[in-house]
Amino acid sequence: MNAHQQPTGSAYFISPETAKVESHTLSVLVTNEPGVLARVIGLFSGRGYNIESLTVSETEHESHLSRITIVTNGTPTVLEQIKAQLERIVPVHRVVDLTVRAGQLGQERPIEREVALIKVAGTGEGRAEVLRLADAFQAKVVDATVGHFIFEITGKSSKIDQFVAVVKPLGLIEVCRTGIAAMNRGPQGM
Amino acid sequence: MTDTADNGNRMTGAEIVLRALKDNGVEHIFGYPGGAVLPIYDEIFQQDDIQHILVRHEQGAGHAAEGYARSTGKVGVMLVTSGPGATNAVTPLQDALMDSIPLVCLTGQVPTTLIGSDAFQEADTVGITRPCTKHNWLVKDVNELAGIIHEAFRIAQTGRPGPVVVDIPKDVQFATGTYVPPSEASASKSYKPKVNGDLKAIQAAVELMATARRPILYTGGGVINAGPEASKLLRELVELTDAPITSTLMGLGAYPASGKNWLGMLGMHGSYEANMAMHDCDVMVCIGARFDDRITGRLNAFSPNSRKVHIDIDPSSINKNVRVDIPIIGDVGRVLEDMVRLWRALPKKPEKTQTAEWRSSIETWRARKSFSYKNSNDVIMPQYALERLAEATKGRDTYITTEVGQHQMWAAQFFGFEEPNHWMTSGGLGTMGYGLPAALGVQVAHPDALVIDIAGDASIQMCIQEMSCAIQHNLPVKIFILNNQYMGMVRQWQQLLHGNRLSNSYTEAMPDFVKLAEAYGAVGMYCDDPKELDGKIAEMIAVKAPVIFDCRVANLANCFPMIPSGKAHNEMLLPDEASDEVVATAIDAKGRQLV
Numbered sequence: 001m002n003a004h005q006q007p008t009g010s011a012y013f014i015s016p017e018t019a020k021v022e023s024h025t026l027s028v029l030v031t032n033e034p035g036v037l038a039r040v041i042g043l044f045s046g047r048g049y050n051i052e053s054l055t056v057s058e059t060e061h062e063s064h065l066s067r068i069t070i071v072t073n074g075t076p077t078v079l080e081q082i083k084a085q086l087e088r089i090v091p092v093h094r095v096v097d098l099t100v101r102a103g104q105l106g107q108e109r110p111i112e113r114e115v116a117l118i119k120v121a122g123t124g125e126g127r128a129e130v131l132r133l134a135d136a137f138q139a140k141v142v143d144a145t146v147g148h149f150i151f152e153i154t155g156k157s158s159k160i161d162q163f164v165a166v167v168k169p170l171g172l173i174e175v176c177r178t179g180i181a182a183m184n185r186g187p188q189g190m
Numbered sequence: 191m192t193d194t195a196d197n198g199n200r201m202t203g204a205e206i207v208l209r210a211l212k213d214n215g216v217e218h219i220f221g222y223p224g225g226a227v228l229p230i231y232d233e234i235f236q237q238d239d240i241q242h243i244l245v246r247h248e249q250g251a252g253h254a255a256e257g258y259a260r261s262t263g264k265v266g267v268m269l270v271t272s273g274p275g276a277t278n279a280v281t282p283l284q285d286a287l288m289d290s291i292p293l294v295c296l297t298g299q300v301p302t303t304l305i306g307s308d309a310f311q312e313a314d315t316v317g318i319t320r321p322c323t324k325h326n327w328l329v330k331d332v333n334e335l336a337g338i339i340h341e342a343f344r345i346a347q348t349g350r351p352g353p354v355v356v357d358i359p360k361d362v363q364f365a366t367g368t369y370v371p372p373s374e375a376s377a378s379k380s381y382k383p384k385v386n387g388d389l390k391a392i393q394a395a396v397e398l399m400a401t402a403r404r405p406i407l408y409t410g411g412g413v414i415n416a417g418p419e420a421s422k423l424l425r426e427l428v429e430l431t432d433a434p435i436t437s438t439l440m441g442l443g444a445y446p447a448s449g450k451n452w453l454g455m456l457g458m459h460g461s462y463e464a465n466m467a468m469h470d471c472d473v474m475v476c477i478g479a480r481f482d483d484r485i486t487g488r489l490n491a492f493s494p495n496s497r498k499v500h501i502d503i504d505p506s507s508i509n510k511n512v513r514v515d516i517p518i519i520g521d522v523g524r525v526l527e528d529m530v531r532l533w534r535a536l537p538k539k540p541e542k543t544q545t546a547e548w549r550s551s552i553e554t555w556r557a558r559k560s561f562s563y564k565n566s567n568d569v570i571m572p573q574y575a576l577e578r579l580a581e582a583t584k585g586r587d588t589y590i591t592t593e594v595g596q597h598q599m600w601a602a603q604f605f606g607f608e609e610p611n612h613w614m615t616s617g618g619l620g621t622m623g624y625g626l627p628a629a630l631g632v633q634v635a636h637p638d639a640l641v642i643d644i645a646g647d648a649s650i651q652m653c654i655q656e657m658s659c660a661i662q663h664n665l666p667v668k669i670f671i672l673n674n675q676y677m678g679m680v681r682q683w684q685q686l687l688h689g690n691r692l693s694n695s696y697t698e699a700m701p702d703f704v705k706l707a708e709a710y711g712a713v714g715m716y717c718d719d720p721k722e723l724d725g726k727i728a729e730m731i732a733v734k735a736p737v738i739f740d741c742r743v744a745n746l747a748n749c750f751p752m753i754p755s756g757k758a759h760n761e762m763l764l765p766d767e768a769s770d771e772v773v774a775t776a777i778d779a780k781g782r783q784l785v
Contacts, residue, residue: 031380034328039320046321077509084506090325090345093380 019075023052024099025110025182026083027190028068031091032058039089040068049074049082053114053157055179065093069182071112096190098182105186112182116160117142118151121171130170137163148173199370203332203363204229207296210339212239213372216267218258218634219243220251224271225311226298229363243634243663246655248275250627252282253616253653256291257628260614261589262635263417265292265347272298273311276357277318281621284322286353288618289440290415292346293353294339295323301361302330315357324352329359332367340375349383350504351415383503387520387528395475395499395516396532400540402473404496404548405433408456411440411617412478412502412522414610420523421610423530424477425449430533432545434552436464438479440617443607453552454561457485458753459599462560462762463552465751468493469759470551475499478522481511482618491758501525560751560764561603570720572597572672572743576604576644579670582727587639589632591615593625593649596678596749601644623652626669630656633665640668640731647673648697650738657710660736668730669738674745675700682748686777687755707738718742748773 030036037056044051053071058064072082079097086095098110118139122130123146130149134141137159139151153163157180164175183190201209207230211219220243223231234242245251248270255266266286270279276297286293300309316328325345327338335358342354399405407428413420421444428435428451435445436456445452454461456468465487468474474496479485481500486492489511498514500507501522508517518525533539563573590605591614592598598615607613614632616624625643633641643650650671660667680695704714713733717726717740730737750765754776763776 031378035316035320038317042320077513081506081510084508084510088504088506090378090381 017075019077021073021075022079022099023071023073024079024097025112025180026070026072026086027094027096027098027182028070028086029093029095029190030066030068030089031093032064032066033091036066036091037068039091040070040086043085043089044070044072044082047085049078053179055181069180071180094190096184098184098190101184105184107185110182110184112156112180113154114157114160114178114180115152115154116164116175116177118153118164118167118175119173120149120151120167121147121173122149123147126170130167133163133166133170139163199368200366201369202229203335203358203365203367204233206332206335206367206369207339207358207363208233208237208240209369210336210372211267214340214343215264216240219267219269220245220254220258220631221269222246222248222251222271222275224275224298226272226300226360227269227275227296227358227363229360230269230296230298230358242269243630243659245627245630245659247653248278249281249623250630250653250656250659252279252293252295253285253621253624253627254631254634254656254659255293255295256282256286256289256624257591257614257631258635259286259291259293259631260414260628261611261632263611264635265294265343266631267294267296269296270298271311272300272315273313275311276313276315276355279355280318280322281619283319283353283355285616285619285621285624287322287324289616290351290411291353292351294342294346295319295353295355297355297357298363299328299357299359302359303361305359315355319355322353323355324350326355326357328357329362332362332365335362335367336370337375340370340372341378343372344377345381349381384505384519385503385521385524387501387518387525389528391516391518392525392528393532395518396529396536398473398497398499398516399431399433399475399533400536400538402433402471402540403544404467404470404472404551405431405475405545406453406467406471406473407433407435407475407477408437408468408479409435409441409444409477410438410479413441413444414478416478416521416523416526418610420478420526421445423523423526426530427526427533430530432542433475434467434549436460436468438482438485438617439602439615441479442602442613443610446608447606448608453556455602457482458487459603459749459751461603462558462751462764463555465753465759465762466555467552471496473497473499475501476514477501477526478503480507483511486511487753487761488756488758493759558764560762562765563747565720566744567720569744570718570723570741572600572674572747573604574720575670575672575723575741575743576600578723579642579644579727580605582724582731583640583642586731587636588612589614589629589636589639589641591625591628591632591641591643593643593645593652594620594622595646595649595680596674596682596747597644597646597649597672599679599749600672605644622649626650626653626667627656627659629667629669630659630663630665633667634663641666642668642670645669645671646678647671647675647700647703648677651701654706657707657712657736657738661711666733666735666737669736670730671703671738671740672743673700673703673740674743674747676745678747679749685748685773690774703738703740707736710736712736712738715739716742
């Protein structure tokens with residue numbers, strides 16, 4: 001796999017890859033059992049696929065189901081292979097390529113959102129500036145002392161990137177992001 | 191507990207293991223004891239239903255179980271201890287994964303309370319074996335043990351078969367719990383292999399085949415895995431369509447080598463006619479094979495003008511290496527059944543003339559006799575030795591296993607397999623040392639058959655310790671060593687790619703194989719004269735004991751024909767063209783990076 005990264009005619013007769021690399025978001029419904037995340041991640045590292053973002057949490061407690069959201073990239077052939085390989089894992093129930101699905105539904109992208117906690121130092125004049133920016137980005141203060149704020153911000157990854165960038169010069173201390181949660185628009189489930 | 195029925199199902203974990211194996215139809219297990227599996231070995235001691243074959247190394251247990259599985263269609267079972275027992279099992283597990291062999295591997299584990307403490311003989315077995323199994327489990331509760339073992343058997347043998355590991359901590363083996371029979375065990379809802387092919391796609395495939403002017407069937411190990419019925423159906427399909435047929439290394443025997451449509455094996459060391467036909471065909475029907483790189487050669491020159499049908503039970507095999515026009519996901523046997531039926535129902539079958547030109551092209555290629563070699567009166571040519579061996583075993587129930595290397599390719603080229611499940615070789619992983627333990631597994635399953643491990647002098651030494659197992663269990667396997675005193679295939683590549691610098695491919699300090707056989711209590715034989723070969727082979731077959739046959743062959747013979755690295759199917763190197771100079775320049779600078 002990852003033929004696009006290999007030089008022309010690399011190991012074992014691999015032909016040059018000319019197809020374009022795309023970024024896709026996959027939803028993977030799995031049985032919530034020990035080791036299931038390791039199986040999914042091991043597949044990606046073992047076969048040389050990329051993970052841009054990964055989130056996982058139990059979503060249906062009674063039926064022991066967890067939903068993993070993975071943002072990955074590859075050529076269309078590689079993306080098809082990733083989906084097929086994921087489906088081969090025994091505790092995997094379903095894999096939906098949300099990006100492909102969005103296309104089928106006539107939409108540009110699935111809904112993709114991220115939550116971040118962002119700690120910023122804020123004293124004196126800078127304090128008011130930080131709060132003004134937070135307000136503009138609809139970031140909520142969840143903790144504060146006279147010396148700092150922690151903001152909770154939700155939105156597209158690009159919005160969080162932007163907020164982080166603007167508060168950085170004002171005294172950014174640390175950032176924690178959840179990775180992307182995603183689903184398709186419309187009334188149907190995955 | 192007042193309910194007696196329930197009491198009958200209360201037992202220790204070790205008892206549950208034995209009961210679950212029995213209820214899954216297991217008659218033989220291959221294993222090696224150790225601290226963390228002693229409770230299970232204690233149960234084995236106290237029963238007679240399941241026979242335990244004691245190997246001399248856990249790798250041997252795995253390959254023996256593979257040979258057993260491959261020759262019977264049943265699940266092979268191995269039992270090893272924790273830590274080194276489990277890590278030694280990794281090679282056969284990966285081997286079984288790549289060749290789709292159903293294997294259940296039970297491993298002992300340190301007690302649950304010690305897991306994670308770096309206890310004696312502790313290893314993270316489920317972690318280590320996760321990428322080399324179809325699925326694996328760590329059993330933490332004795333009440334889940336029976337259900338997990340049943341599920342292990344189901345997963346190992348359904349869908350695309352493969353190896354599974356059940357890791358059982360020692361305290362779980364001692365603990366008392368409730369046994370659940372297979373019929374009452376709950377199956378994982380997420381695992382649902384698709385066995386029936388989509389009828390519309392099958393119909394489209396049949397119609398495409400009917401329009402073909404240059405058809406070819408390319409079959410693989412999936413046909414063998416689908417059971418003997420699938421091989422019958424394949425033969426029927428060939429008969430009906432009159433299409434030429436080739437097979438991968440793993441699929442040999444599904445269609446008989448004596449059949450009139452047989453082209454021989456394809457791929458890197460396949461026949462000229464098979465590879466040329468693959469390159470020039472207009473309709474390719476791939477049945478239970480996976481477009482492996484040893485098969486396709488250079489991908490962008492692989493069968494450029496054909497429409498391709500691919501039948502496979504594993505959806506991830508479809509479009510993995512080669513894009514196909516009609517994918518059919520399902521069990522090969524079921525799909526072949528539909529194909530045969532739909533072909534019969536075609537309103538108009540193609541005329542013979544439609545493929546006349548194709549058949550004549552194939553005859554031209556066949557006339558090239560790509561497996562030919564120059565025989566000698568003084569030294570035994572390896573190809574000649576195999577031809578004589580094949581001749582001597584005709585009409586007998588013969589099973590062949592191999593190690594990995596030149597001898598393996600020659601065996602595939604020269605032996606001529608007539609039936610499925612009679613050819614056991616390590617195809618995907620290419621594991622040297624596979625052949626002897628695999629032969630033992632085959633012999634356990636078929637005590638009266640003639641089982642021959644065609645070996646090389648280097649490979650055989652990788653699992654030679656299993657001679658002890660052969661003696662202990664009266665398994666009269668025949669080890670036929672094509673001894674050229676080189677790691678022949680390594681040397682061949684060094685000649686092709688590395689300016690004939692034979693770095694470490696010469697096996698100095700070769701043991702005296704005859705004495706070695708005798709040291710183990712087996713029979714040792716030696717032959718270096720072509721005139722004596724037939725007599726000695728007959729003698730070997732007649733011996734009712736394990737034999738090591740040291741067949742001294744021409745040291746520098748190489749394995750041709752060959753698709754050199756980076757070349758296409760129609761750029762094969764043929765034996766009569768393979769002069770020293772051609773060999774030295776067969777692979778250009780670009781191709782040299784490829785291997």
